[in-house]
Each structure stands twice: as C-alpha cells, then as structure tokens.
Amino acid sequence: MVNWPLFIALGIILGVATAMFELPYVYAVILLVAIVIFMIVRMYYIALYSTNMKAVKKYIQKHKKEPVMNFFLQVADGTKEDEIKAIDHVISTARTSNIKRTYEMNRAIRLKDFDLAEEIAQSISDNEYGKYGLAIIAASRGNYEEAEEYSFFTLWMKWAVQAEIAYSQKNREKYDENVQKTIDASKGVQRFVVIHNFRKAEQEQDW
Numbered sequence: 001m002v003n004w005p006l007f008i009a010l011g012i013i014l015g016v017a018t019a020m021f022e023l024p025y026v027y028a029v030i031l032l033v034a035i036v037i038f039m040i041v042r043m044y045y046i047a048l049y050s051t052n053m054k055a056v057k058k059y060i061q062k063h064k065k066e067p068v069m070n071f072f073l074q075v076a077d078g079t080k081e082d083e084i085k086a087i088d089h090v091i092s093t094a095r096t097s098n099i100k101r102t103y104e105m106n107r108a109i110r111l112k113d114f115d116l117a118e119e120i121a122q123s124i125s126d127n128e129y130g131k132y133g134l135a136i137i138a139a140s141r142g143n144y145e146e147a148e149e150y151s152f153f154t155l156w157m158k159w160a161v162q163a164e165i166a167y168s169q170k171n172r173e174k175y176d177e178n179v180q181k182t183i184d185a186s187k188g189v190q191r192f193v194v195i196h197n198f199r200k201a202e203q204e205q206d207w
Contacts, residue, residue, distance in 0.1 A: 048188040056192045067093045072189065076196040083110065098124060105133045114141060132157045139164040156185040156194065167201060 046052075046059045057076070063069040071086040078086070087107045094100035101124045108117035114137050121137060124130035131150050135157075138147035144165050152158045163178035179198050186194050 046188065050188050051191065053192055053195065056189060060189065060192065072193055075193055075200070080110070080200075098127065102129045102133075105130070109133065109136060109140075112140070128152055128154055128157065132161070135161045136164050139168055142168060144168075156182050156190065159185055160194070163198070167205060170205070 043059070046055050050056055060069050060072050064073055067086070067090040071083070071090050074082040074086040084107065087103055087110070090103045091100055091107070094103065101120055105117050105120040105124070108114070108120060117133060118137050121130050121133035125134060132152065132154075135147045135150040138144075139161060147161055147165055150161065152161075159178050159181035163175055163182055166172075166174035166178055182194055182198070183191060
C-alpha cells in the first residue's frame with residue numbers, strides 16, 4: 001500500500017518548489033510518478049523477495065488490518081488460541097473458495113485433526129497447497145514413504161515436508177538441516193511464516 005499522506009505531502013512540496021523556481025509542472029508530475037513506482041516496487045520486493053525479516057515484519061504490521069497479515073502476526077507472536085482465532089477470521093473473509101479451503105486445511109492441521117485436514121486437502125489437491133497439505137498429513141501420521149511421493153515446483157515445500165518427517169521421527173539433526181533448507185528456499189512473507197511456524201513447532205516438540 002502506498003503511503004498516501006507522504007505522497008500528498010511530497011506533491012505539495014514539489015508543487016511549491018516548481019512554482020518558486022518557475023519550473024514546468026511536468027517535472028513535478030514525472031517525479032511524483034517515479035516516487036510512487038519506487039514505493040510500490042519496494043513494497044512488493046519486501047513482501048515477496050526480501051530476506052530482511054525486520055523489514056518483512058514491519059510490512060506485515062503495517063497491513064495487520066488485513067486478516068491474512070494479522071494471522072501471520074499471530075503465528076509469530078500469539079498463542080495457539082490467537083492463531084486459531086485469526087485463522088477463523090481469514091476463513092470467514094476469504095474471497096475465493098480455494099483460499100478458504102486452504103486455510104481450513106491449515107486450521108485442521110494445526111489442531112491435529114488429520115482426518116478433516118485430509119478431506120479438505122483432497123478437495124484442493126489440484127494445486128500445490130493441497131498436495132503440500134497431503135504430504136504434511138502423511139508425514140505427521142508416520143506415513144513417510146507416502147509423504148515423499150509428492151513432488152513440488154515450490155522448493156521450500158519439498159524441504160518443509162522433509163523437516164516434518166524428521167520432526168515426526170524426533171530426529172533433531174535432520175530436522176534442523178531441513179528447516180534451514182526450507183528457510184533458505186523461501187523469501188519475503190513466506191520466509192517469515194516458515195521461520196515462526198518452525199519455532200513454535202520446536203517449542204511444542206518433546207525431543
């Protein structure tokens with residue numbers, strides 16, 4: 001989201017400056033457009049490609065009124081109950097059935113209701129998140145060979161499934177190795193969520 005108060009303030013400053021120095025107003029317009037483009041590109045870079053988690057968290061906090069962003073904050077800083085409450089809000093406000101089903105699946109997995117999670121995952125198995133959910137469910141149930149049968153175009157999903165297998169086996173060395181591979185393969189908001197999901201999993205595991 002563009003910082004519109006800042007944009008308006010810059011517009012006023014540039015307008016005054018062009019008037020004072022008798023410069024063509026087209027210069028101010030071009031500069032303003034350039035600033036807006038820079039701000040938009042920077043925003044998308046942070047959300048999708050940044051590895052600076054402080055910048056990513058700041059971006060998420062600025063957009064916390066959006067249900068998904070609020071959920072990400074709860075993954076990082078909230079309790080399990082906070083997460084479920086936030087994910088329920090995402091589900092109730094989802095704009096597409098695919099998004100709704102994906103978060104319903106995530107909710108069921110978080111609550112370890114694997115029967116429900118599998119049912120939902122099967123209904124969206126034509127996309128990668130559905131396949132990812134099925135692989136995570138299989139790993140959580142101890143069906144390791146089945147979990148490894150799934151292939152992913154998105155690299156972080158591959159390593160996350162391997163991390164889930166190691167987590168289920170209580171193999172800390174393999175788990176740490178695959179967690180790091182998952183983090184290295186993800187960027188932006190996705191890396192932020194991955195890091196904090198794993199951090200919470202570690203706190204809940206009896207190694």
